[in-house]
Amino acid sequence: MHISDGVLPSSVALAGVAASAVIAVWSVRRTQPEDFPKIAVVTSAFFVASLIHVPLGPTSVHLLIPGLVGILLGDSAFVSIGLGLVLQSLLFQFGGITAIGANACMMGIPALVAGWIFRWLKGETLTRHVVAGIIAGGLGVVLAVLLLALLLMSGGEDFLGVAKLAMVAHLPVLGIESAVAGFTVSFLYRVKPDLLRSPPTLKAER
Amino acid sequence: MPSRPVSRMVLCWLLILAAGLLVGGKVSHSAHAGEPGAEQSALAGDAGISSDPTACDCRHLADTLQQQRSLISRETGQIKREIAALRDDLAKPGIQEVFAGIGYIFGLAGIGLYVHSRKDRGRS
Known part of the structure; x- marks a missing residue:
């Protein structure tokens, strides 16, 4: 799910670049240097996840994992997704360079929202963590699809038509990502719960 | 000399006949020469196409x-x-691009940590 060059009007592409630059600066300022290795690992996972294709009739859709990135990185998720998208665009030719801002907003904002929702819902128990992970993982995909339809609407497409089509196409991805987020959260809660804590909390404990 | 005019008339008639034959032969020859396919088509028409091997x-x-x-x-x-x-x-994208991207990501994280450690050292 990447927007290519020439799909969006230039005004929307420029607005996307401006918005993503502002959010990226905010995200960098919220990032602790101690989290760099964790961000690198999650960014690598996000970068490679787009190569995992789910066959769907004559075409296929690939994993997006904005929800999982948001769960693991919190406010730093936008930097991670922006860097991953730049490298995907340069190395894989996924998405256009001119649409990089719009793509970053389309994937980064759902990641941030999913991170906030996860932190809001996670509670203290394993069950609540897993449920919050499943919801946040699915929410990332749903928000990304809605933002895609919103961006394509600026290019003259019908919002509801695109949203329905993209949502139906990404239903298998939604299911897979919810399950992956649930399993990941469950595993990390038992093995290394520190990774599920947001950076400010981590800092306050020291 | 009644035979002379007769003989002259016969001679003239013979000459005209010869000239006519000569001109007629030339005309028919040139007509055949001007249409190269004509002879063949005539031959084909005579022989019949279906029977030509x-x-x-x-x-x-x-x-x-x-x-x-x-x-x-x-x-x-x-x-x-x-x-x-x-x-x-x-x-x-192949395996090279995948590893190149992962390398870039870890490299940038490494640079970030290096800059951070230098700042820390400067403070201490």
């Missing part, structure tokens, strides 16, 4: 050529489809 061979040859042409075009289409599929495969 060379014409049968030509038709058979044309049929064979047509069959071979359709076979070759089918095979060429197959090869073109294979080339298109190969091009699609080559356009897909």
Whole structure:
């Protein structure tokens, strides 16, 4: 799910670049240097996840994992997704360079929202963590699809038509990502719960 | 001399006949020479096409050529489809691009940590 060059009007592409630059600066300022290795690992996972294709009739859709990135990185998720998208665009030719801002907003904002929702819902128990992970993982995909339809609407497409089509196409991805987020959260809660804590909390404990 | 005018008349008639024959022969020859296919078509018309063995061979040859042409075009289409599929495969990112991207990500994280550690050292 990447927007290519020439799909969006230039005004929307420029607005996307401006918005993503502002959010990226905010995200960098919220990032602790101690989290760099964790961000690198999650960014690598996000970068490679787009190569995992789910066959769907004559075409296929690939994993997006904005929800999982948001769960693991919190406010730093936008930097991670922006860097991953730049490298995907340069190395894989996924998405256009001119649409990089719009793509970053389309994937980064759902990641941030999913991170906030996860932190809001996670509670203290394993069950609540897993449920919050499943919801946040699915929410990332749903928000990304809605933002895609919103961006394509600026290019003259019908919002509801695109949203329905993209949502139906990404239903298998939604299911897979919810399950992956649930399993990941469950595993990390038992093995290394520190990774599920947001950076400010981590800092306050020291 | 009544025979002289008669003989002159006969001579003149003979001369005219000879000239007529000569001119007529030349005209008919030139007409045949101007249409190279005419003689052949006349021959074919006389012989009849269906009974000509060379014409049968030509038709058979044309049929064979047509069959071979359709076979070759089918095979060429197959090869073109294979080339298109190969091009699609080559356009897909390979293992090199994947490792290059991961390398960039870890490299940037490393640079970030290096800058951070230098800042820390400067403070201490």
